[in-house]
Amino acid sequence: MYRCEARTRLDNDVQATAELMPTAFDSIEWVSDYVGENLFHCELEDVPHDHHAAFLRNGTSREPCTDVYLCWRDESGPQWLEDVEVCLKVENPMAPGCTIFRGHPGKCDWEYIGPSMLAVLVQSDHFVRELRLSHLLAFPVSPAERQEDA
Ligand SMILES: [Zn+2]
Numbered sequence: 456m457y458r459c460e461a462r463t464r465l466d467n468d469v470q471a472t473a474e475l476m477p478t479a480f481d482s483i484e485w486v487s488d489y490v491g492e493n494l495f496h497c498e499l500e501d502v503p504h505d506h507h508a509a510f511l512r513n514g515t516s517r518e519p520c521t522d523v524y525l526c527w528r529d530e531s532g533p534q535w536l537e538d539v540e541v542c543l544k545v546e547n548p549m550a551p552g553c554t555i556f557r558g559h560p561g562k563c564d565w566e567y568i569g570p571s572m573l574a575v576l577v578q579s580d581h582f583v584r585e586l587r588l589s590h591l592l593a594f595p596v597s598p599a600e601r602q603e604d605a
């Protein structure tokens with residue numbers, strides 16, 4: 456039920472390769488502005504998997520939607536890139552679905568415990584509360600609707 460703890464730094468030549476890959480979108484969306492400095496954290500659940508994988512940038516295809524993943528086995532070993540279709544298996548309140556690649560081992564990204572997931576949960580709870588509040592302010596509930604709620 457926990458996230459894999461594997462981390463690695465992006466090799467310069469792998470980054471250069473990723474910069475040369477085309478994109479189906481207006482521009483390449485990187486995982487962050489500091490790709491070269493970033494410590495990449497495997498996004499899979501902590502179940503046995505063939506290699507680690509972390510989102511690097513958006514993919515070369517829009518339909519189906521793909522993402523480019525940084526893949527590695529050991530921190531000191533070779534890295535490679537995979538342009539793979541997004542999972543999107545199950546809907547969740549914050550996004551169209553799981554953002555890990557299709558066929559990934561383990562559970563989908565919000566079904567296991569990871570620090571980033573906890574942050575998203577806190578955020579979504581806050582967001583839902585704000586949404587309810589603004590909804591009430593913008594659309595006062597009519598007497599008929601109130602009866603339906605009761
Ligand atoms: Zn892993």
Ligand SMILES: [Zn+2]
Nearest residue numbers: 542544553563
């Ligand atoms: Zn998934």
